[in-house]
Amino acid sequence: MPKAWLARTQCTDIPVSRMNNAPTTLNSMKYRKKGAKMNKTRILLVTLMVLGSGLVGARPAVAAERESVIVTGTGAASGEPDTLAANLGVETTAPTVAEALTSAGVAATRMRDALVRDGIAKADLQTSNVSVSSTVGDDKKVTGYTAVQGLVATVRDLPRAGALISTAMAAGGDAARLNGVTFAIEDQAALLDDARAKAFAEARRKATLYAGQAGRPLGRVIRVSEENSGYQSGAAAHYDLASDSANAAVPIEPGLQQLSVTVTVEWSFQ
Numbered sequence: 001m002p003k004a005w006l007a008r009t010q011c012t013d014i015p016v017s018r019m020n021n022a023p024t025t026l027n028s029m030k031y032r033k034k035g036a037k038m039n040k041t042r043i044l045l046v047t048l049m050v051l052g053s054g055l056v057g058a059r060p061a062v063a064a065e066r067e068s069v070i071v072t073g074t075g076a077a078s079g080e081p082d083t084l085a086a087n088l089g090v091e092t093t094a095p096t097v098a099e100a101l102t103s104a105g106v107a108a109t110r111m112r113d114a115l116v117r118d119g120i121a122k123a124d125l126q127t128s129n130v131s132v133s134s135t136v137g138d139d140k141k142v143t144g145y146t147a148v149q150g151l152v153a154t155v156r157d158l159p160r161a162g163a164l165i166s167t168a169m170a171a172g173g174d175a176a177r178l179n180g181v182t183f184a185i186e187d188q189a190a191l192l193d194d195a196r197a198k199a200f201a202e203a204r205r206k207a208t209l210y211a212g213q214a215g216r217p218l219g220r221v222i223r224v225s226e227e228n229s230g231y232q233s234g235a236a237a238h239y240d241l242a243s244d245s246a247n248a249a250v251p252i253e254p255g256l257q258q259l260s261v262t263v264t265v266e267w268s269f270q
Contacts, residue, residue, distance in 0.1 A: 067269045068222060071206040075198025076260040077191040081183035084161045088168055089150040090175040097132055100147035107175040108149045114171035115153055118164055124154035162249035185257050195261040203265040211269065219268035227262045
């Protein structure tokens, strides 16, 4: 604190009676109280200014940047499908909506009953869609209605899949439709684990390469995330209906199912 400031501060504490060698009056006491109050205000302002200057000069702590490498790896594993989903259906046309729905329902029921008799569990049969649309002639007038009803059948005994599909098609008659088949592996856990191990090994290979190029030893793993996993057919399904033999088994080739996994891994540099 400057000397001049200290002098003024000390001066205010001297009794008025001593300064002018006169007895203390009511007015002099008021002046003394007022001076003490102003002195306290000045000290408070100086304190705030000192604290404020310290806050302005302070800098927030900045977290150190992490030195690391982030890479991705993809791994795949193949296996034989063990289930097949047959997308069956019926399609009928009639002059009225009611007639179209009725005929479609009868044909779909025949297909469902035939599959159940041949060993398909009811839990493996699911209606996929039901729709009715109008048909129009060249003059844009409605000439009838078309009803469509889908039925998805899950077949777990693949060697019998072709025969089961043919049986269902024969039961549905001319209204029967086969819209395709889809293969799947019901228990994918082992194959996915194999694909994950391959994906991580690929990520490690990349990270080791980058660390060597940077001249830094590879450290510990910081984080791992699995971005996606899925499967795709190694071979397309083949099916064919012989026009002259509705009871002939539909040829089915399940091929191989490939599952893939992609992982993102971050390693630190030592």
